[in-house]
Amino acid sequence: MTWLEMLAVFGAGIAAGCINTIVGSGTLITFPVLLAFGLPPVTANVSNTIGLVPGGVSGVIGYRKELAGQRTRLLKLGSASLIGGITGAVLLLRLPAEAFKAIVPVLIIAALILVMVQPRLARWVKQRRETNNVAPPAHGGPILFAGIFAAGVYGGYFGAAQGVLLMGLLGVFVHEDIQRLNGVKNVLGLIVNAVSAVIFMIVATVDWRAAALIAVGSIIGGQLGATVGRKMPATVLRGVIVVVGAIAVVRLLMT
Numbered sequence: 001m002t003w004l005e006m007l008a009v010f011g012a013g014i015a016a017g018c019i020n021t022i023v024g025s026g027t028l029i030t031f032p033v034l035l036a037f038g039l040p041p042v043t044a045n046v047s048n049t050i051g052l053v054p055g056g057v058s059g060v061i062g063y064r065k066e067l068a069g070q071r072t073r074l075l076k077l078g079s080a081s082l083i084g085g086i087t088g089a090v091l092l093l094r095l096p097a098e099a100f101k102a103i104v105p106v107l108i109i110a111a112l113i114l115v116m117v118q119p120r121l122a123r124w125v126k127q128r129r130e131t132n133n134v135a136p137p138a139h140g141g142p143i144l145f146a147g148i149f150a151a152g153v154y155g156g157y158f159g160a161a162q163g164v165l166l167m168g169l170l171g172v173f174v175h176e177d178i179q180r181l182n183g184v185k186n187v188l189g190l191i192v193n194a195v196s197a198v199i200f201m202i203v204a205t206v207d208w209r210a211a212a213l214i215a216v217g218s219i220i221g222g223q224l225g226a227t228v229g230r231k232m233p234a235t236v237l238r239g240v241i242v243v244v245g246a247i248a249v250v251r252l253l254m255t
Helices: 003-022 026-034 041-062 070-095 103-131 140-155 162-173 180-203 208-229 234-254
Strands: none
Touching: 003 026, 003 162, 003 180, 003 208, 026 180, 041 070, 041 140, 041 180, 070 140, 070 180, 140 162, 140 180, 162 180
16 A cells, blocks of 8 residues: 555544444445455455454443443343354355345345334334333343344444444334443444454454554544534434435445
8 A cells, every 4th residue: 555545544444433433334434445445355344344443442432421331231232243243254254245235225224214213113112012011121122132133243244334223223122312322332333343353363364554544543533433422412313323324325236
């Protein structure tokens, strides 16, 4: 890489770290940049995943206040993300890149619909439980666990807009403030990226220079994202999620 190319990758890392902390989908910035500079797709995906892990840590630290009192929830849902992330990483190394191409936009669109209708749907679910005198599961129940696992599989395989999927699921099945859910989303996304990165470092080809540039940039971006995201009203944050998710669908359909 030239100095200008390295600067571009570093800048993409900052932007991705910021977006990942607020919404998710930072991969849609860094991944195309790495491809543009000549990295093979799988190597670019692997290097990008490894590089974004420090940014995920940075974002989680930025949201540490919102994570207070959610330890049990994180342990339960985190186990689903862990298993899903391992599965997705193995699939990336075993399956052709086209395997998920058709389903990825569908998953993101479904997540966007969930995000948009989440307040109404959550109220409906709550009313149904009250009518039937059924206590809500403390942490979303088995349906959410299965959904988090599926999002982890997707995140381990590619990862773009994983945050949109997670926020759509969490918003429907967990009755909690959206900022606290965003903190949970950051932890779950970090788990998926981290376990995938460990696997990739052992068995895959990594461009360590690209990964390092993204890592440093994403750490800065993670703190910027936490500062901005924590101040967003729920409706604004939901709107940002929808816009970024829609852009993700368009970008993926055009590739």
